[in-house]
Amino acid sequence: MSSRTSLTLPILAGLWILIVAGLAILQPSAMALSTVTTVLQFSTLLALVSLGQAMVILGGGAGIDLSVGGTVSLVAIIAMLLDTAGVPSFLLPVVCLVAGTLLGLVNGILVTRLRLLPLIATLGTFYVYSGTALAITGGSAIGGAPAYLLPWGRGTLAGFPLPFVTLVLPLFVLAVLLLRYTAWGRWIYAFGFNERSARLVGIPVDRARFIAYGFSGLMAGLAALVSLAWLGSARPNIGQNLELTSLTAVMLGGVAIFGGRGGLVGVLAAVLLLVTLQTGLLQLNVNTIWQVGIIGALLILVLLVDNIRMIRRTA
Amino acid sequence: MTPPLIEARQISKRFGALTALNAVDLTIRSGEVLALLGDNGAGKSTFIKVLSGAHPASDGEILVDGRPVHFASPQDAAEAGIATIFQELALSENLSIAENVFLGREMTRNVLGVPFLKRRAMKRQVTGLLDELDAHISDPEAPVGSLSGGQRQAVAICRALNLDARLVIMDEPTAALAVAETRKVLQLVRRLADSGRAVILISHNMHDVFEVADRIAVFRRGRKIAERERRATDPEEIVSFITGAHPDVRALEMQS
Numbered sequence: 266m267s268s269r270t271s272l273t274l275p276i277l278a279g280l281w282i283l284i285v286a287g288l289a290i291l292q293p294s295a296m297a298l299s300t301v302t303t304v305l306q307f308s309t310l311l312a313l314v315s316l317g318q319a320m321v322i323l324g325g326g327a328g329i330d331l332s333v334g335g336t337v338s339l340v341a342i343i344a345m346l347l348d349t350a351g352v353p354s355f356l357l358p359v360v361c362l363v364a365g366t367l368l369g370l371v372n373g374i375l376v377t378r379l380r381l382l383p384l385i386a387t388l389g390t391f392y393v394y395s396g397t398a399l400a401i402t403g404g405s406a407i408g409g410a411p412a413y414l415l416p417w418g419r420g421t422l423a424g425f426p427l428p429f430v431t432l433v434l435p436l437f438v439l440a441v442l443l444l445r446y447t448a449w450g451r452w453i454y455a456f457g458f459n460e461r462s463a464r465l466v467g468i469p470v471d472r473a474r475f476i477a478y479g480f481s482g483l484m485a486g487l488a489a490l491v492s493l494a495w496l497g498s499a500r501p502n503i504g505q506n507l508e509l510t511s512l513t514a515v516m517l518g519g520v521a522i523f524g525g526r527g528g529l530v531g532v533l534a535a536v537l538l539l540v541t542l543q544t545g546l547l548q549l550n551v552n553t554i555w556q557v558g559i560i561g562a563l564l565i566l567v568l569l570v571d572n573i574r575m576i577r578r579t580a
Numbered sequence: 581m582t583p584p585l586i587e588a589r590q591i592s593k594r595f596g597a598l599t600a601l602n603a604v605d606l607t608i609r610s611g612e613v614l615a616l617l618g619d620n621g622a623g624k625s626t627f628i629k630v631l632s633g634a635h636p637a638s639d640g641e642i643l644v645d646g647r648p649v650h651f652a653s654p655q656d657a658a659e660a661g662i663a664t665i666f667q668e669l670a671l672s673e674n675l676s677i678a679e680n681v682f683l684g685r686e687m688t689r690n691v692l693g694v695p696f697l698k699r700r701a702m703k704r705q706v707t708g709l710l711d712e713l714d715a716h717i718s719d720p721e722a723p724v725g726s727l728s729g730g731q732r733q734a735v736a737i738c739r740a741l742n743l744d745a746r747l748v749i750m751d752e753p754t755a756a757l758a759v760a761e762t763r764k765v766l767q768l769v770r771r772l773a774d775s776g777r778a779v780i781l782i783s784h785n786m787h788d789v790f791e792v793a794d795r796i797a798v799f800r801r802g803r804k805i806a807e808r809e810r811r812a813t814d815p816e817e818i819v820s821f822i823t824g825a826h827p828d829v830r831a832l833e834m835q836s
């Protein structure tokens with residue numbers, strides 16, 4: 266598509282090699298299969314949430330979902346509360362998917378029906394969702410996730426965490442196919458870039474955006490499920506910072522913040538890069554506050570490079 | 581006698597207190613290029629937006645093949661064979677030529693309810709259309725963002741042809757084009773009419789209009805104040821209608 270996308274992957278790969286090389290020099294003991302597993306394990310939550318975020322942003326109209334982190338936390342709490350209240354445990358995955366989708370559709374209604382600016386609407390629901398999760402639990406975790414989930418949540422296949430293999434990879438493949446090879450995919454790019462023309466040809470823009478917010482919620486619900494299966498408990502702050510890191514992943518991955526440009530392969534690559542960086546910094550005992558700062562700096566750097574290229578191209 | 585392709589009767593359009601169109605009658609016949617002329621704000625764009633279903637009329641009716649129709653949206657008009665190329669060319673620059681030509685009505689194959697694109701079939705059809713138009717665009721997979729203004733008009737016209745349009749409406753298609761490209765687009769307009777379609781062309785350029793139109797209608801302050809066969813008029817007369825210097829216009833405006 267744009268020259269932006271074609272350069273995204275090489276840039277990300279280069280940065281990734283740089284990070285891994287730096288870590289190999291500074292902390293040789295970190296070079297192990299277990300580190301790969303850890304990185305992918307942490308990547309799973311971020312990858313799922315970033316997939317939803319990417320769809321919302323691709324769809325344009327100033328689309329953004331700041332509520333994803335709050336959604337993950339609240340869905341995890343709701344699911345465990347219902348579980349302890351006696352709802353059959355085998356329904357827990359369904360509860361996660363349904364609750365996530367519904368919370369996402371609330372954003373969809375605020376944006377497409379009530380015409381609120383997505384930034385404001387989802388900032389509002391972010392506070393409501395994450396606040397509710399904290400208020401219900403008083404800040405403490407709810408333990409006792411169904412035992413049948415744990416082998417899946419903690420298992421690995423040739424070093425790859427099962428949730429990554431069974432959820433993240435298939436979902437990204439499906440989403441890439443959808444964007445590239447179906448009429449719906451073309452429509453998302455069309456209205457993400459030029460809403461007016463898409464409306465003129467009769468593309469149901471509002472319905473599609475409504476669905477995109479629902480999809481983002483669904484992905485957050487899946488992330489909540491993975492967190493339960495992995496940690497064995499619902500933490501009211503499990504989604505903390507996911508809105509910012511997913512946004513960073515989407516933009517690093519080459520999706521234009523104004524919509525209509527970019528692809529999902531870059532987003533997945535950016536997720537892996539970000540989590541590798543975080544894990545590396547952790548291994549080097551860099552404290553979390555610095556980690557967030559470094560990721561922010563990385564984002565600004567990439568956007569600057571992008572801007573310079575844009576200026577060159579238009580000049 | 582067969583009824584005309586399109587007949588607009590007493591079309592009015594009000595935006596609040598502003599009357600953008602005032603009881604306009606206009607007939608459009610197949611195989612004919614009808615040019616709409618008039619000063620900025622005369623109501624030309626509003627008129628074609630009513631015809632193309634983008635705005636509902638406040639009053640009046642539209643007949644297609646002699647039958648009254650009601651357009652709630654541009655899709656309704658498209659179903660009736662009216663395709664509009666809006667002044668702000670409604671193309672997606674991030675998509676390819678073929679994707680733009682088919683946008684919103686892609687050729688698809690349903691797999692489990694998911695509409696997968698038939699890329700090859702669409703590409704073949706667009707290549708055929710581009711050839712038919714002699715548009716000198718070789719690659720239907722090229723992004724529209726990389727095309728010149730004239731080529732974009734050709735893509736928009738392709739889109740109209742692909743809808744099997746019987747009336748193609750073009751709002752200032754040459755406004756932003758260089759001379760050579762303008763010639764090209766005017767040739768396209770002529771070819772559309774010669775193939776039996778009707779064309780409505782809005783333009784500010786008297787020279788273009790006299791080169792390509794069969795009939796000319798002049799709008800002024802929301803009214804159609806004159807209509808002439810091109811052969812029966814000349815640029816001076818048309819200009820005097822547009823500016824209001826023509827005695828007929830003076831008389832008309834005195835009354836109201």
Ligand SMILES: Nc1ncnc2c1ncn2[C@@H]1O[C@H](COP(=O)(O)OP(=O)(O)O)[C@@H](O)[C@H]1O
Pocket residue numbers: 595598599600618619620621622623624625626627
């Ligand atoms: N959507 C709208 N809302 C309010 N007024 C409009 C709208 N569209 C056009 N008008 C007004 O209607 C009049 C006719 O405009 P238009 O049809 O665009 O003229 P033209 O295309 O001949 O230059 C102008 O006074 C314009 O300001």
Ligand SMILES: [Mg+2]
Pocket residue numbers: 624625667
């Ligand atoms: Mg106009």
